[in-house]
Amino acid sequence: MRMVYEMARRTMSLLPHWSSRVSSVELNGTPFYFSTQEKHRGEEVPRVFRGNDGRCYSLLVCSSDTIRRAKFYAELKDKLLTNLPPECHLSPMCSFLPNIKDSLLKGYFLKDTSESSSPTERLLRDLTQRDPVLVCSYLRGETGGVWTQHLWSDGDNHTMQMPKDYYVVPAEAPEHHPSTLNIINSDVFYSFEEAYQVLEKCGDIIPEARAVLELLPSREEARRKPDFPVIVIEGLDATGKTTLTESLRDALGASLLRSPPHCLSPMRARFDREPPLIRRAFYALGNYITAVQIGQEGMKTPVIVDRFWHSTAAYAIATAVSGPVCNLPAEGSEVYCWPSDLLQPSLVVCLTLDPEERRRRLRDRGQGKTEEEQELDHNQLFRLKVEKAYQRISGPACVTVDASPPADLVLQQVLLLIRGKCHL
Numbered sequence: 001m002r003m004v005y006e007m008a009r010r011t012m013s014l015l016p017h018w019s020s021r022v023s024s025v026e027l028n029g030t031p032f033y034f035s036t037q038e039k040h041r042g043e044e045v046p047r048v049f050r051g052n053d054g055r056c057y058s059l060l061v062c063s064s065d066t067i068r069r070a071k072f073y074a075e076l077k078d079k080l081l082t083n084l085p086p087e088c089h090l091s092p093m094c095s096f097l098p099n100i101k102d103s104l105l106k107g108y109f110l111k112d113t114s115e116s117s118s119p120t121e122r123l124l125r126d127l128t129q130r131d132p133v134l135v136c137s138y139l140r141g142e143t144g145g146v147w148t149q150h151l152w153s154d155g156d157n158h159t160m161q162m163p164k165d166y167y168v169v170p171a172e173a174p175e176h177h178p179s180t181l182n183i184i185n186s187d188v189f190y191s192f193e194e195a196y197q198v199l200e201k202c203g204d205i206i207p208e209a210r211a212v213l214e215l216l217p218s219r220e221e222a223r224r225k226p227d228f229p230v231i232v233i234e235g236l237d238a239t240g241k242t243t244l245t246e247s248l249r250d251a252l253g254a255s256l257l258r259s260p261p262h263c264l265s266p267m268r269a270r271f272d273r274e275p276p277l278i279r280r281a282f283y284a285l286g287n288y289i290t291a292v293q294i295g296q297e298g299m300k301t302p303v304i305v306d307r308f309w310h311s312t313a314a315y316a317i318a319t320a321v322s323g324p325v326c327n328l329p330a331e332g333s334e335v336y337c338w339p340s341d342l343l344q345p346s347l348v349v350c351l352t353l354d355p356e357e358r359r360r361r362l363r364d365r366g367q368g369k370t371e372e373e374q375e376l377d378h379n380q381l382f383r384l385k386v387e388k389a390y391q392r393i394s395g396p397a398c399v400t401v402d403a404s405p406p407a408d409l410v411l412q413q414v415l416l417l418i419r420g421k422c423h424l
């Protein structure tokens with residue numbers, strides 16, 4: 001009974017906006033946009049539905065519980081790939097209110113060309129009964145090749161027409177790419193409190209979350225400005241951050257810190273396996289712990305920091321935004337703003353490196369890489385998005401330094417920047 005109520009509540013909360021929603025299906029990396037309307041005459045059907053496509057379904061993950069939504073979306077693909085007949089083809093899909101923040105629902109579009117619809121429909125019906133997912137099926141009308149969308153109910157073995165069947169019509173690409181709509185407080189957190197709440201809600205399902213919460217400082221401590229300058233070194237893996245930060249420490253008699261701080265190392269691998277909402281909240285909170293350490297060390301000496309909030313925000317944004325670099329939120333977007341309750345460094349230097357030289361250094365170093373760094377290596381687009389996001393972050397903007405010269409020359413150049421900006 002509770003489940004039926006929950007389904008009804010989820011569905012009803014969508015209905016006022018259902019007909020204003022636009023869906024995007026990504027086929028071979030290219031999005032096709034479509035919406036639905038009650039009346040339709042003579043309009044073309046979108047290409048996604050053309051030809052002998054088989055039976056089509058959409059699955060959208062929706063729950064007001066953000067942790068459940070994030071966890072289930074991460075599980076859904078495996079669940080579908082494991083249980084669907086091999087003739088089923090899955091494509092990433094989303095539904096959104098154009099240019100409206102926080103309106104994105106993510107899921108999959110499913111084409112089934114198997115002979116019998118029964119196994120697939122049985123699985124989808126089970127999902128609607130147990131999991132936070134809305135299923136629609138698409139049917140071709142008898143005349144004119146017009147497609148209708150049917151929103152399923154659960155439990156009654158029928159496709160339910162709720163509130164009516166909708167016709168599928170092509171839609172314009174929105175001004176803001178849908179993957180940018182939910183970044184705030186799902187991928188990037190702009191206050192201690194927002195990130196804290198995510199980990200607090202995870203305490204029951206992830207024991208490591210409780211361990212992180214116990215290490216956290218008070219809100220005020222993370223903003224305290226120290227007497228000495230604070231210099232953050234940023235850049236992709238293998239651009240020379242470790243080499244440079246150690247040389248700067250020696251040259252300036254500075255303290256060297258990093259984010260995430262060492263005390264979070266035992267929990268990091270666990271959070272790297274979690275969906276973005278939880279993973280990014282972990283890294284966000286790491287910055288606040290580092291900020292307190294900066295506040296303490298910075299009363300005695302200058303402080304050099306290996307990665308800080310620029311890394312947290314840039315990697316999160318680049319992962320969240322699908323497609324080409326132009327899909328990133330434009331320069332000046334609030335997405336790039338520095339959290340108001342986090343200490344601002346005196347200078348942020350971002351090391352850049354030609355991709356070929358970076359690959360050479362990674363090879364020479366011969367170390368294992370995180371999955372994300374392997375992805376960076378393979379995925380030029382992702383690397384470009386991280387670098388672009390680095391440049392757009394405001395608060396303390398980052399000064400880009402070419403890291404291809406020998407290490408001692410890079411050191412000299414950064415020392416010049418520090419002396420110019422921080423009067424050391």
Ligand SMILES: Nc1ncnc2c1ncn2[C@@H]1O[C@H](COP(=O)(O)OP(=O)(O)O)[C@@H](O)[C@H]1O
Pocket residue numbers: 235236237238239240241242243244361362364365403404405406407408410
């Ligand atoms: N300026 C440089 N020129 C040539 N090699 C460098 C330079 N800086 C660092 N390296 C080498 O490149 C590799 C990656 O450097 P590292 O400092 O570990 O990068 P990061 O900390 O950014 O991952 C190391 O093997 C290091 O010795």
Ligand SMILES: Nc1ccn([C@H]2C[C@H](O)[C@@H](COP(=O)(O)OP(=O)(O)O)O2)c(=O)n1
Pocket residue numbers: 236237238241259260283284286287307308309311312313315370372373
């Ligand atoms: N302050 C930080 C530091 C790292 N991160 C995230 C961003 C990426 O997912 C990884 C990159 O860290 P990684 O340990 O691979 O980088 P280095 O080896 O230190 O160059 O960690 C973060 O979100 N916030």
